[in-house]
Amino acid sequence: EKSIAVLPLVNESGDPKDEYFSDGLSEELIAALAQISGLKVIGRSSSFRFKDRTEEPRTIGEKLGVSTLLEGTVRKQGDKVRIVAELINAADGIELWTKTFDRELKDIFAVQEEIARAVAESLKVTLLGSEEKSTQMVTNSVEAHNAYLQGHFYSVRRNAEDYRKAIDYFDQAIQFDPDYALAYAERSEVWTVVGDLTGQRSSAFAKARSDAEKAVAIAPSLAEAHAALGWVRAFAEWKFAEGLSELQRAKELSPANPTANDLLGRVIVYTGRMEEAERQARQAVELDPLSAGTQFTLGRVLFYAGKLDEADAAGRKMAELQPSASSSHRWQVLVAVQRGAGETALREAQLEPDDRIRSFELALAQYIRGDRKAADAALADLVANSRDSLAYQIAQVYAVRNEVDKAFEWLQIAFDNHDGGMPSLLVDPVLRGLRDDPRYKTFVSEL
Numbered sequence: 117e118k119s120i121a122v123l124p125l126v127n128e129s130g131d132p133k134d135e136y137f138s139d140g141l142s143e144e145l146i147a148a149l150a151q152i153s154g155l156k157v158i159g160r161s162s163s164f165r166f167k168d169r170t171e172e173p174r175t176i177g178e179k180l181g182v183s184t185l186l187e188g189t190v191r192k193q194g195d196k197v198r199i200v201a202e203l204i205n206a207a208d209g210i211e212l213w214t215k216t217f218d219r220e221l222k223d224i225f226a227v228q229e230e231i232a233r234a235v236a237e238s239l240k241v242t243l244l245g246s247e248e249k250s251t252q253m254v255t256n257s258v259e260a261h262n263a264y265l266q267g268h269f270y271s272v273r274r275n276a277e278d279y280r281k282a283i284d285y286f287d288q289a290i291q292f293d294p295d296y297a298l299a300y301a302e303r304s305e306v307w308t309v310v311g312d313l314t315g316q317r318s319s320a321f322a323k324a325r326s327d328a329e330k331a332v333a334i335a336p337s338l339a340e341a342h343a344a345l346g347w348v349r350a351f352a353e354w355k356f357a358e359g360l361s362e363l364q365r366a367k368e369l370s371p372a373n374p375t376a377n378d379l380l381g382r383v384i385v386y387t388g389r390m391e392e393a394e395r396q397a398r399q400a401v402e403l404d405p406l407s408a409g410t411q412f413t414l415g416r417v418l419f420y421a422g423k424l425d426e427a428d429a430a431g432r433k434m435a436e437l438q439p440s441a442s443s444s445h446r447w448q449v450l451v452a453v454q455r456g457a458g459e460t461a462l463r464e465a466q467l468e469p470d471d472r473i474r475s476f477e478l479a480l481a482q483y484i485r486g487d488r489k490a491a492d493a494a495l496a497d498l499v500a501n502s503r504d505s506l507a508y509q510i511a512q513v514y515a516v517r518n519e520v521d522k523a524f525e526w527l528q529i530a531f532d533n534h535d536g537g538m539p540s541l542l543v544d545p546v547l548r549g550l551r552d553d554p555r556y557k558t559f560v561s562e563l
Contacts, residue, residue, distance in 0.1 A: 140265030159374030159404030177206025315504025458485030508537025
């Protein structure tokens with residue numbers, strides 16, 4: 117199989133503050149190679165686990181499931197940049213080719229294109245649609261590109277403070293170049309996350325929609341733009357058919373794009389097409405096998421499909437890959453709740469790093485254990501502190517407690533707040549006991 121992983125380019129500028137630049141170039145090379153039809157390209161989350169690599173190429177190739185590795189160095193000084201790129205056969209560590217590029221910063225996209233073409237030629241695959249896409253990814257402004265790379269650097273850290281920094285940098289990129297489609301697309305994605313994290317969905321989702329639509333209008337051949345718009349349509353607007361159409365378009369434009377593949381799995385499951393959702397989620401894992409995010413989506417799909425053993429395994433893999441991630445014990449707890457295994461549910465809930473999610477998981481676990489006092493206390497904490505952001509989860513707790521009217525009361529709050537949990541309503545096994553109620557059918561029809 118023709119396959120490649122881009123290992124993070126080593127920053128040789130002598131200034132740690134330039135790390136965002138070498139990381140950004142690595143990711144842009146991943147995006148350029150992901151356009152190649154017939155080439156399996158490993159996603160960022162997995163490739164970047166080898167940032168301070170000590171393993172042999174063979175070991176890295178086996179862990180990522182690829183036959184070739186692209187590695188190299190970046191030295192940025194003033195308005196000049198030197199990139200040394202090297203293509204390596206993972207099986208034996210033998211260098212297939214190496215090349216040094218000395219360029220001005222304004223020519224950085226041309227260098228990326230050259231490297232992608234050299235890889236395609238070496239692996240005897242075709243770089244499809246690359247020229248059109250590359251022109252739509254680029255900006256003629258060095259300042260805009262620099263600000264974009266810094267925004268992206270913070271966006272992948274996945275916490276509220278860094279998301280806000282990311283937005284500030286994307287704002288700067290767009291001020292330098294008002295037609296920078298990629299900056300609009302990524303700012304859109306951050307706005308959807310910020311809206312759901314903070315509960316301020318109405319204003320954040322409106323900004324996400326505007327940015328995604330702008331990105332597609334500027335760059336109709338940019339996969340990232342269609343992925344951003346597809347996610348807004350499905351997650352923020354609950355227009356699932358339109359969302360899927362945009363995400364499919366993103367995948368056509370960039371077959372190995374890990375974001376498009378992951379989001380496709382997540383949105384397909386909302387429609388109840390379980391086999392297709394699982395197939396897509398597993399494909400996303402194959403493209404990014406060491407990503408906590410793709411494992412989380414796979415866990416979601418398997419849990420909704422009733423494959424509890426496999427959902428539990430995906431949840432454990434996610435927790436192993438990113439122990440500090442929010443919800444890293446969610447699927448383990450929900451699987452235990454479905455099985456009536458109270459002690460297991462409690463043990464997993466106590467390991468949850470996110471305080472708010474832990475209250476949700478403890479409210480379920482303690483109830484299943486039969487400790488009503490502890491269950492009530494956890495639920496009270498959840499209601500007091502997470503009304504705006506976790507209304508759907510509060511409804512889930514009341515459903516498990518068989519307090520049906522309370523469950524519907526909180527589903528109404530979740531619906532009114534445009535809660536990110538609501539799209540799961542059709543397939544969520546935790547709410548199975550509500551499905552015969554006319555109120556449930558009304559909600560499903562309104563989604």
